[in-house]
Amino acid sequence: MINLEIPKKYKPLAIQANQVATEVFRPISRKYDEAEHAYPKELDMLASLIDGMNEGSDLGGAGAAGVRRSSNGSDPGENRNGSNLSTVLGIIELCWGDVGLLLSMPRQGLGNSAIASVATEEQLERYGGRWAAMAITEPEAGSDSAAIRTTAERDGDEYVLDGEKIFVTSGDRADLIVVWATLDRSKGRAAIKSFIVERDNPGLKLDRLEHKLGIRASDTANFILQDCRVPKEALLGDPEVKEKGFAGVMETFDNTRPLVAAMAVGVTRAALEETRRQLASAGVEVDYDTPALSQSAAAARFLEMEADYEAAWLLTLQAAWMADNSKPNSLQASMAKAKAGRTCVDVTLGCVELCGAVGLGESELLEKWARDSKILDIFEGTQQIQLLIVARQLLGKSSAELR
Amino acid sequence: MTTTIDTDKGVAERAMGIGLRGLNWLAGSDLLDRIRIRKGVERALFQGTKQGFRTATVAGRTFKAAQQLGKPARQSRSRSKGLFDLTPDDEQAMFQEAGRAFAAEKIRPAAKAADDERVTPPEILAQATELGVAMLGVPAELGGVMEEGAATAATLIGEALAHGDMGIAYAALAPGAVATAIGLWGSAEQEATYLPSFTGEDVPAAALAMIEPRPLFDPLALKTTARRDGGDWVLDGAKSLVARATQCELFLVAAEAEGVGPALFVVESGTKGLAIEDEPAMGLRPAATGRLILEGARVPATAILGDGARSDYLECVARARIAWSSLAVGTAGAVLDYVIPYVNERQAFGEPISNRQGVAFGVSDIGIEANGMRLATYRAASRADRGDDFAREAAIARRLCAEKGMKIGSDGVQLLGGHGFVKEHPVERWYRDLRSAGVMEGALLV
Numbered sequence: 001m002i003n004l005e006i007p008k009k010y011k012p013l014a015i016q017a018n019q020v021a022t023e024v025f026r027p028i029s030r031k032y033d034e035a036e037h038a039y040p041k042e043l044d045m046l047a048s049l050i051d052g053m054n055e056g057s058d059l060g061g062a063g064a065a066g067v068r069r070s071s072n073g074s075d076p077g078e079n080r081n082g083s084n085l086s087t088v089l090g091i092i093e094l095c096w097g098d099v100g101l102l103l104s105m106p107r108q109g110l111g112n113s114a115i116a117s118v119a120t121e122e123q124l125e126r127y128g129g130r131w132a133a134m135a136i137t138e139p140e141a142g143s144d145s146a147a148i149r150t151t152a153e154r155d156g157d158e159y160v161l162d163g164e165k166i167f168v169t170s171g172d173r174a175d176l177i178v179v180w181a182t183l184d185r186s187k188g189r190a191a192i193k194s195f196i197v198e199r200d201n202p203g204l205k206l207d208r209l210e211h212k213l214g215i216r217a218s219d220t221a222n223f224i225l226q227d228c229r230v231p232k233e234a235l236l237g238d239p240e241v242k243e244k245g246f247a248g249v250m251e252t253f254d255n256t257r258p259l260v261a262a263m264a265v266g267v268t269r270a271a272l273e274e275t276r277r278q279l280a281s282a283g284v285e286v287d288y289d290t291p292a293l294s295q296s297a298a299a300a301r302f303l304e305m306e307a308d309y310e311a312a313w314l315l316t317l318q319a320a321w322m323a324d325n326s327k328p329n330s331l332q333a334s335m336a337k338a339k340a341g342r343t344c345v346d347v348t349l350g351c352v353e354l355c356g357a358v359g360l361g362e363s364e365l366l367e368k369w370a371r372d373s374k375i376l377d378i379f380e381g382t383q384q385i386q387l388l389i390v391a392r393q394l395l396g397k398s399s400a401e402l403r
Numbered sequence: 404m405t406t407t408i409d410t411d412k413g414v415a416e417r418a419m420g421i422g423l424r425g426l427n428w429l430a431g432s433d434l435l436d437r438i439r440i441r442k443g444v445e446r447a448l449f450q451g452t453k454q455g456f457r458t459a460t461v462a463g464r465t466f467k468a469a470q471q472l473g474k475p476a477r478q479s480r481s482r483s484k485g486l487f488d489l490t491p492d493d494e495q496a497m498f499q500e501a502g503r504a505f506a507a508e509k510i511r512p513a514a515k516a517a518d519d520e521r522v523t524p525p526e527i528l529a530q531a532t533e534l535g536v537a538m539l540g541v542p543a544e545l546g547g548v549m550e551e552g553a554a555t556a557a558t559l560i561g562e563a564l565a566h567g568d569m570g571i572a573y574a575a576l577a578p579g580a581v582a583t584a585i586g587l588w589g590s591a592e593q594e595a596t597y598l599p600s601f602t603g604e605d606v607p608a609a610a611l612a613m614i615e616p617r618p619l620f621d622p623l624a625l626k627t628t629a630r631r632d633g634g635d636w637v638l639d640g641a642k643s644l645v646a647r648a649t650q651c652e653l654f655l656v657a658a659e660a661e662g663v664g665p666a667l668f669v670v671e672s673g674t675k676g677l678a679i680e681d682e683p684a685m686g687l688r689p690a691a692t693g694r695l696i697l698e699g700a701r702v703p704a705t706a707i708l709g710d711g712a713r714s715d716y717l718e719c720v721a722r723a724r725i726a727w728s729s730l731a732v733g734t735a736g737a738v739l740d741y742v743i744p745y746v747n748e749r750q751a752f753g754e755p756i757s758n759r760q761g762v763a764f765g766v767s768d769i770g771i772e773a774n775g776m777r778l779a780t781y782r783a784a785s786r787a788d789r790g791d792d793f794a795r796e797a798a799i800a801r802r803l804c805a806e807k808g809m810k811i812g813s814d815g816v817q818l819l820g821g822h823g824f825v826k827e828h829p830v831e832r833w834y835r836d837l838r839s840a841g842v843m844e845g846a847l848l849v
Contacts, residue, residue, distance in 0.1 A: 001492040002555050003483045004782035005789070079488045288798035289717055291844075294621045307802035310782075311775025318778060321487055335771045384764075391763035394739075394770050395747055401755075402763050 004314060007081055010089050017090045020046065021097025026365075029098040032217035033368050037209050039173060040104055040217055047106035051129070082324035084255070088262040088316055095266025096273075099372050100217030102263065109170050110134040111178040113256060114194065118237045126233075127196055133174035135165035135223065143385045145180065146189035150225060152181035152235075159195060159235065161203065161228040167379075171221025172209060175199050178236065179225065187241055194236045203228025214371030254330045257380060258319040261336040264344035264376040265313045271369045272309055275302065275351040278358055298354055305347045312340040331393040338386035341377030348373040457696070458679050463652035463672035464600070464607060471595035475709075476542035478586065480790040481551040489781070494549065495556045501534055502563030506733075510567025517689035518832050523574040523647075529604075531575035536560060537606040540583025540848065545594060546602035547586065551788065554722065557583070557849035558729040558784040562777070565733030566740075569836035570689035572730055573847065577646035577690070580726070580848040581609035581655050584667060584719060588709040593669060597653065607652035611667075612642035612695050613723065613845020616682075622657065622720045622844050625665050627697065629658040629707075636660070636707065638668060638676070638700040644839075646846065648679045648693025656697065657716075657845060660707065665716050667708035676700035686832075686839035719848065721797035722787060726847035728780040728797075731804035731840040734833050735773040738815035741830060742766060746818055765814050772807035779803050784849050805841025812837030 006014070024046055032040050094102045102108070111132030119127065141147040150163025161181050171177060177197045184191040197204055207222040232239075276286070284298045292300040315336040322329035348370040352359035359366045377383050392402050491499055509527055517523050531537075539557045541547030549556060557579070564572035582601035585593050600607050615626055627640025638658050645651065654670040654677075670677070682694040709715055746757040746766060756762045783796035812834040816823035823830045 001481060001483045001488060001552060002490070002495065002781055002785050003481075003486065003488045003789070004778065004785055005485075005487065005791070007486045009485075079484075079486050079490060081486045085487060288794040289720060290623055291619075291621055292798075292802060294619050294624075303798065303802055304806065307779070307799045307806070308775075310779050310796075310799045311772070311803055311807075314778035314782060315771070315775055317487060318489060318774075321489060331770075332774070335774055338767070339771050339775060384760075387764045387767040388760070390767035390770055391757075391760075394766055395743060395757050395763060397757065397763075401758055402760070403758075 004317070006089065010081075010086055013086055014089055014093055017093035018096070021094050025094065025097030025101045029101065029217075029365060029368065030362070032101065032104075034216075036211060036216040037172075037219055039219075040101060043101065043105055047108070050105070051107060080324045081321070084258065084320040084323040085317065088258055088320040091259055091262040092266040092269070092313075092316075095263040096270045097266075098217065099263050099267050099376070100215035103169055103215060103218035104173070106173070107131045109174055110256065111174065111176060111196075113259075114178050114236065115176075115196070117255070120237075122233065123196070123236065127176060130175040131170070131173065132176040132178055132196070133168050133170045133221075135168045135171065135177050135179045137167045138164055139166055143382055146192065148180055148182060148192065149185070150179065150181040151185065152183055152193060152195060154183075154232070155229075157232050158229045159232060161195060161197065161225045161230065163225050164207075164223070165225065166222045167210070168221045168223060169218055169379075171223060172206060172219045177204065177223070181225075183241055191241045193239065195230050196234045196236060197225075197228060197230055201228055201230070213374055214368070215375055253381065254333045255323060257333040257337040257386075258316055258323070258329075260376060260380040261312065261316040261319065261333075261340035264337075264340035264373070265309070265316050267369050267373055267376065268309050268312065268340070268344045268347045271348045271351040271366060271373075272302075272306060274364065274366055275354055275359075278355045278364075301350065301354060305350050308339075308343045309347060312336070312343040315339050331390060334381070334386040334389040334393075337381060338383055338390060341383055341386070344373040344376050458649055460648075460672035460674075460677045460679055460695075461650060461652060466596050466600065466653070466671060468592055468595040469599050472544065472591050475589060475591045475594055476544040476586075478540070478542050478547070478549060478553055479551045481555075481785075481788040483785075483789065489778075491555070491559060492552065495552060495559055498534070498539075498556045499559040499563055502560040503566070505530060505534060506564050506567030506572075510564060510571050514568035514571060514689070514829065514832070515826070517568065517571055519688075521683060521688045521691050523571045523689045523691070527571060528575055531564070532604065532606045534560070536564075536576055537579040537582055537601045539579060540586045541598050541602055542586050542594075545586070545598045553583075554725065554784045554787040554849040555781065558725060558780060561726055561729030561847070561849070562733035562736070562780075565730035565836075566737045567733075568689060569730050569734045569833070569840065570687040572733070573687050574646050574690040576726070576847050577611070578606050578609040580611040580723070580846060581653055583722075583848040584611060584655055584708065585669075588667075588712075588715040588719070589669075590705070590709055592705065593708065597669070608647045608650040609653040609655075610645045610648065610651045610695075611655045611657075611719075611723070611845050611848065612645050613657040613720075614643045614843060616641055616643045616694065620844065623665055623717075625657055625659040627656065627658040629660040629663075629666070629668060631661050632701070634704045635701050636668060636704065638670065638697040638702065640697050642695040642697070643682060644684060644687065644692045644843065644846065645679075645682075645695050646687075646690040646692060648682075648695055649691070654695060655708065656695070657719075658697075660711060663707070663711045664713050666711040666713075667716065667719065668702055669706045669708060670697075670700060670702055674700050674702060684839065686835035686837075687843075688835075717794065720844065721783075721794050722848045723843075723845045724797045724801040725780060725783045725787065725793075725849045727840045727843050728776065728783070728800040728804040729849065730847070731808035731837060732773065732777045732780050734836055734840070735769070735776060735804075735808055735811045738811050738830060738833050738837075739766070739769045739773055741828075742769065742815055742818045745828075762818065765818055769811050769814055772803075773811060776800070776803045776807055787849065801841075808837045809841055 111134040152159045182191045205224045210220040292303045319332040319336040352370045629636045656668045660666040676699045678696040680694040779800040783800045786793035815830040
C-alpha cells in the first residue's frame with residue numbers, strides 16, 4: 001500500500017540523530033567554520049559513541065557501514081525498510097546540524113564505505129575499525145574518473161603507486177587513504193583499481209590543505225604519491241583487469257549518491273526552518289490553504305522552496321527504499337542527487353535573500369549553509385554528471401553516444 | 404430511477420468485478436465501431452448547445468432518498484502497516500492497470516478529435532463509468548467499491564487517465580468528485596438521495612463548481628454567496644470551467660454562506676435561477692467547459708453539504724488540489740514518454756539530437772521533476788487515506804505541479820521545436836492542459 005510517511009520504528013533513530021545535531025554539531029558549527037583546518041576534537045567522543053551504536057543500531061553515520069546488499073532470508077516480495085532508508089534518515093538529521101562536521105566524523109569516511117562495501121574478509125579484518133578517506137580526483141581528472149593518471153605497478157609482492165591526488169576529504173586526519181590508480185593506462189577504465197594506503201606510508205606526502213568556500217570544518221587534502229609501496233593485499237576487490245570491475249566500482253556510487261542527496265536535504269531543511277522562524281518574526285506566516293499567489297511574495301517564495309525541498313526529500317527516500325528492496329536504482333539515485341544538490345543551493349541562497357542582512361550576517365548560520373551547500377551539487381558527481389546519467393538511462397544511450 | 408447494487412457480493416469482489424470488466428472490454432469489442440457511429444450524434448448535440456449564448460441547465464432526473472441510514476456512512480482510514488512503500492496494494496494496482504490500459508487504447512486515440520470538437524465521446528464516458536471512477540469515494544455500505552485507500556486509488560486513476568488525455572480525464576472524473584464529496588461530508592439524507600445514482604450504470608453528469616472567473620481567485624474568499632431567506636438558501640454568483648456544464652444534472656456549488664463561511668451546496672439542475680454560458684478555454688477542451696450562473700437560485704435549508712463545517716470545506720479544497728496534481732503528473736508522464744523517442748529519432752547535424760547535452764539534459768529535467776511531482780502527490784493522497792492532516796502536502800503538490808508541470812509542458816514543445824507547435828503532435832495540447840491543471844480549483848476530488 002502506497003505510504004510515504006517515515007515508519008514509527010525510525011522515530012527513535014531520527015530523534016537520537018537530531019539530538020546529536022542539536023547538542024554536539026550546532027554549538028560548534030560556527031567555531032570550526034572559522035577555525036578551518038583545526039581538528040574538531042569534540043567529535044572523538046561522539047565517534048566512539050557511534051561505533052558502539054553501529055553494532056546494534058541503524059544510526060550509521062555517513063553510511064560508513066557500507067552498502068552491501070545482504071539477503072536476510074525474508075520474503076522477496078515483502079516490502080522492506082532497511083539500512084539504506086535508516087542511513088539516509090540519520091544523515092538528514094545530522095546534516096541539519098552541520099554537514100562539514102558530519103564529513104569530519106572519525107571512521108565515517110567515504111573510504112570506510114568503500115571498504116565496507118567491497119573488501120574481502122581478510123581486508124575487513126585488517127582495515128576494519130579505522131578511519132579511511134577516499135582519493136579519486138586528480139588535477140587533470142575530476143568527473144572523468146576513468147582518465148586518472150596515478151599508476152600502480154606490480155613489483156613482487158607489492159604495488160608501487162605514483163601520481164597526484166586532490167580534494168581528499170579527511171585526507172589529513174584519516175588513518176587510511178583509499179587511492180584510485182590504474183594498472184595499465186592503455187586499458188582504460190577496466191584497469192582502474194583502488195588501493196588502501198596507510199596514512200603514514202612514507203611514499204604518501206601531504207602537499208597542502210585547501211581553503212574553501214564552505215564545509216570548512218572538513219579538511220580537504222592534496223597528496224603526492226611517489227614510489228608509494230603497498231602490499232599486494234592492499235588492492236580492494238578483484239585484481240583482474242576486466243571491464244566489469246570498473247562498473248562494480250561505479251555501482252558503489254549508486255548507493256552513495258542517495259547519501260549525498262540526504263546531506264543536501266538536511267542542509268536545505270535547516271535553512272528553511274530558520275527562515276520560517278525569521279519570517280514569522282517579521283509577521284509572515286505561510287498559509288497552506290490560501291493559494292500561493294494570494295499571499296505575500298515572501299510566503300509564496302517560501303512555499304516554492306519548500307515544494308522543491310519536499311521533492312528532493314522524497315526522491316532521496318525513493319532511491320534508498322529501492323536499494324532496500326533490491327530494485328535497481330541507478331536512475332533514481334542520480335535523480336535524487338541532481339534534485340537535492342541544486343535544491344540545496346537554490347534554497348539556501350534564497351533563504352539568505354529572504355532574510356536580508358540577517359541572512360548574510362554571521363550571527364546566524366544561514367550564510368554558512370549557503371556556502372556549505374555548493375559542494376553538495378559538486379562532489380560525488382556534479383549536477384551535470386547526474387543529468388548525464390539520468391539522460392543516458394531515460395534515452396537508452398551509451399556513454400559513447402551521449403558524452 | 405433505480406440502481407441495483409450487488410449486495411450479495413463483498414466490496415472486494417465488486418471492485419475486482421469492475422476492474423476485470425474494464426480490462427475485459429479492452430481485450431476485444433466493437434467499441435471502436437460504436438464510437439464512430441455515435442460521435443456524429445454527439446457532435447450534433449454539441450453544435451446545438453454552442454449556438455445559443457446562454458442555455459438553461461438540463462431538466463435532469465429526480466433524486467429521491469432511497470433507504471436511509473441513521474447516520475452518514477463513511478469510508479474507513481487505511482490500515483497500512485506503516486512502512487514506507489511505493490508499491491500500490493492489489494486493489495490500487497488493479498485500478499491503476501485498468502486505467503492505464505483504458506488511457507492507452509481508448510483515450511489517447513480519441514484525444515485529438517475530442518480537443519478539436521470540445522467533446523468527449525459518450526462511449527468513453529460510459530467506459531470510464533464501467534471502470535468505477537464515479538464511485539471510488541462512495542462508502543462501501545452504500546454500494547461503493549473501496550473500503551479504504553480511495554484517495555490514493557483516485558490519484559493513480561487520475562494519473563493514468565491524464566496520461567491519455569487531461570481534458571477527457573477531467574470530463575470522465577468530474578461526476579465522481581460530487582459523489583466523493585457527498586460520501587465524505589454529506590448527511591445521511593444527502594447520501595441516500597444522491598449516491599445511488601453514482602453506483603449504477605447511468606451515472607449523471609455532475610460537477611463540483613468552485614473556481615470563479617476573476618484574477619487571484621482564492622477558494623477561501625468566494626464571491627458567490629448563499630444568503631438565508633426564510634428556510635431556504637438563495638445563491639448568486641458565477642462558477643467557471645465546469646465540465647460538461649450543459650449536461651450536468653447535479654452541481655455542488657461553493658459559496659460564501661451567510662453566517663457559516665465558505666461551504667458547498669447541493670444544487671439540482673432543475674433549480675430555477677441557473678443558466679449555463681459556454682466557456683471555452685485554453686485547455687481541458689474535451690470537457691466542454693461552461694460557466695454556471697446562479698441568479699437567485701433557491702435551494703432548501705438541507706442543501707448545504709453536511710453541516711457546512713469549515714474543516715470539510717478546507718479538506719475539499721486540498722483534495723481537489725491533489726486530484727489536479729494527479730492529472731498534471733499523468734500528462735507530464737505523457738510528455739516524457741513522447742519526447743524520448745522523438746529526440747532519439749530526430750536527426751540534426753548528422754546524428755540524433757538526443758546525442759547533444761542541451762537536448763538530453765532537458766529530458767533529464769522532465770524525468771526528475773515529473774518524478775518529484777508524482778511522489779509529492781502520492782504523499783498527499785496517502786496522508787488523506789491515513790486520516791492525517793494533508794493541507795501542507797496538498798499545497799506542495801499543487802505548487803510543484805503548477806510550476807514544474809508547466810515547465811515540462813513548455814519543454815515538451817521546445818524539444819520538438821516547430822513540430823511541437825503544430826497540432827500534428829500532441830505536445831501543444833499538453834502545454835495548454837498543463838497550464839490549466841495548475842490553475843484549477845475544485846472540480847475534481849481524490
